[in-house]
Amino acid sequence: MESIARIGRVAHATLGAQAYEALRDRLIAGALAPGERLSLRTLAEGLGTSVMPAREAVSRLVADEALEVLPNRAVRVPVMTLSTFRELTRVRIAVEGFAATEAARRLAPDDLAAIRSHDAAFRHEVLAPEPDLERAMRANRDLHFAVYRAAGLPSLVAIIEGLWLRIGPVLNLDMRSSRRRVAEGGAQVHHAHLAAALAAGDGDGARAALAADIAASADFIETTGRLAP
Known part of the structure; x- marks a missing residue:
């Protein structure tokens, strides 16, 4: 028993x-x-x-x-305040930018193949006449975390996962705002620059592309007026 x-x-x-x-x-x-x-x-x-x-x-x-x-x-799901969102955005740019820099230094061929695959999946959805927004969000998440895992620092990935647990639902306000926003938001351009910098081993370029991606999304989310004062 x-x-x-x-x-x-x-x-x-x-x-x-x-x-x-x-x-x-x-x-x-x-x-x-x-x-x-x-x-x-x-x-x-x-x-x-x-x-x-x-x-x-x-x-x-x-x-x-x-x-x-x-x-x-x-x-x-908690409602996030504007001040907390701005704080998390600054932390994300610092922490995730560091991960992108490290990834550029350590990138293996399999890592680059995975990143390009997720980039292609994201691009396919955002440029489709009727994009599947949930698939687009998952492809975006998969692309980012393929980069972070490529840094070869599991503790860093765990820290970033903690950030995304809080920020993920807020990104919903960006990706699910409208099909037009998804297509014209420019994330696919930042992702392309990120993939190119990683392939070239350009850590500074990878950090800059990732920071631009996070900042552009954050700027739009603030304009929605859906963050608590």
Whole structure:
């Protein structure tokens, strides 16, 4: 009986961890918007689990400050203030720019192939007559993190993931604003400059392209007026 009980606890822990990773991935990818409310039942159905693993995932993400529990026990994606957004943007440019510089120094052929693949996927969506905005957001996330992983510094990637847990939903305001914004936002131009600089081993160029990409997105998000005062 003791061995069976241990198996049950392991299975539950595994489901909770899987639910956490799946929901965390959606937040980082920008699939959820600031202020969006989530019910445990809906989350459980979407994740294909019972309510308990979904509740565990939410609890962990609340501890990560990626979700918040309201007084009525409802769960929502936090609404970000303008000052916090500007602070995170400055930190992102510094930290992610450093990662791009390191990636340019260490880039392996497989890394460059992955970056170009994600760049092509993003470009395909944003230039399509009817772009799939969720695919575009995921391709954007995949491109950025392919660059960060290429830096060969796992601790740095973990730091950036923490930043994106908070900033990912806000990027939703940029990428999901309109199909025209996605097509004309210029991200594909910054991505092309980033890929070219990385291929040339140009760390300064890679940092500049990444900073320009982050700054352009941040500038537009501020114009939406959807950040809290």
